[in-house]
Amino acid sequence: xxxxxxxxxxxxxxxxxNPPNFNCRPIVEHCAxxxxxxxxxxxxxxxxxxxIPLAGRxxxxxxxxxxxxxxxxxxxxxxxxxxxxxxxxxxxxxxVSQAANAFEMKKAIQLARAEYQSEAPFDLVxxxxxxxxxxxxxxxxxxxxxxxxxxxLFVSSFPDVAAFERIExxxxxxxxxxxxxxxxxxxxxxxxxxxxEEVENLS
Amino acid sequence: MIxxxxxxxxxxxxxxxxxxxxxxPRALVxxxxxxxxxxxxxxxAAEGLFVTEVMTSKELLQAATSSVxxxxxxxxxIVADLPMPDGGGIETLDxxxxxxxxxxxxxxxCSIDATGSAELVRLHAEHLTKPFANESLRVLxxxxxxxxxxxxxxxxxRH
Numbered sequence: 001x002x003x004x005x006x007x008x009x010x011x012x013x014x015x016x017x018n019p020p021n022f023n024c025r026p027i028v029e030h031c032a033x034x035x036x037x038x039x040x041x042x043x044x045x046x047x048x049x050x051x052i053p054l055a056g057r058x059x060x061x062x063x064x065x066x067x068x069x070x071x072x073x074x075x076x077x078x079x080x081x082x083x084x085x086x087x088x089x090x091x092x093x094x095x096v097s098q099a100a101n102a103f104e105m106k107k108a109i110q111l112a113r114a115e116y117q118s119e120a121p122f123d124l125v126x127x128x129x130x131x132x133x134x135x136x137x138x139x140x141x142x143x144x145x146x147x148x149x150x151x152x153l154f155v156s157s158f159p160d161v162a163a164f165e166r167i168e169x170x171x172x173x174x175x176x177x178x179x180x181x182x183x184x185x186x187x188x189x190x191x192x193x194x195x196x197e198e199v200e201n202l203s
Numbered sequence: 204m205i206x207x208x209x210x211x212x213x214x215x216x217x218x219x220x221x222x223x224x225x226x227x228p229r230a231l232v233x234x235x236x237x238x239x240x241x242x243x244x245x246x247x248a249a250e251g252l253f254v255t256e257v258m259t260s261k262e263l264l265q266a267a268t269s270s271v272x273x274x275x276x277x278x279x280x281i282v283a284d285l286p287m288p289d290g291g292g293i294e295t296l297d298x299x300x301x302x303x304x305x306x307x308x309x310x311x312x313c314s315i316d317a318t319g320s321a322e323l324v325r326l327h328a329e330h331l332t333k334p335f336a337n338e339s340l341r342v343l344x345x346x347x348x349x350x351x352x353x354x355x356x357x358x359x360x361r362h
Binding site: 101103106107110111113114115117133134142145146147 | 224225226227237240241242244245248249253254255256257258
């Protein structure tokens, strides 16, 4: 039987809509292992676990140094999904913060805004759409009204037409689950490479 | 025997809240200067309050009335810089009180005369004169937080 390269396994692992309640370990190599566990693959290869190019060898558009200073906020009410998305981005070398719902997201942005004295404290905010209490787009429009600036990427399993239109009107991006981790990385990187003025709605 | 963590995601684990109500005390900040608003908002957020920010007195009134009419619990703290450049003075706070927001309120002013301070006493509002010490606002925010937690604990005892 032909052995799959672990790198390909990670890239082909698919993120489903409702993650099972597994404990995602936040350490770099454990991220890959838990992913492989989930898709039922045994992780064994000659270079050891450290040989997995988690950052993706083809994704060198942003140098590592600027990645460490790139701040990303990840928002999701499913703990496993939140941890998975943060781990993937942390593996790529970004500076990742987490929030568990739209209220926490607003709070995190308000605190960071004062800390960095900037209207755009996070370079990218990745958020779930439907969360208890308040949806992601609602929180975004409230923040935009008081002059907050940031790139926004929404992630959702079942976006309805209203959600699509809402996100389009806010000039934010939407990534529909299930997506592969490579798709997720690519979407984040493409958004980060675009200038802030182009991405957001300034009108 | 199935391990607990191999069970599928349980929807009942989700936090159940009323739409629009965060799991904690809420504050409303009305301030037109972005730098001062940032400062106030971050101070309150650091004390554990969920802050809604508005920039005009019209929006202040709108936010305060909608918080009552939607059967969500009203704001636990209102911080407003009055008078606002769009014309709303202390009478805005009067309207907010009439709309049903009876919680603690702080009015930030540059200067205040005797009539104004009498009016603020009538409206059960405290006032801070610019420039004010962050500490005075922080003390009030933590007091609001404590009162909220005590009320919630009491509520939990009753049920």
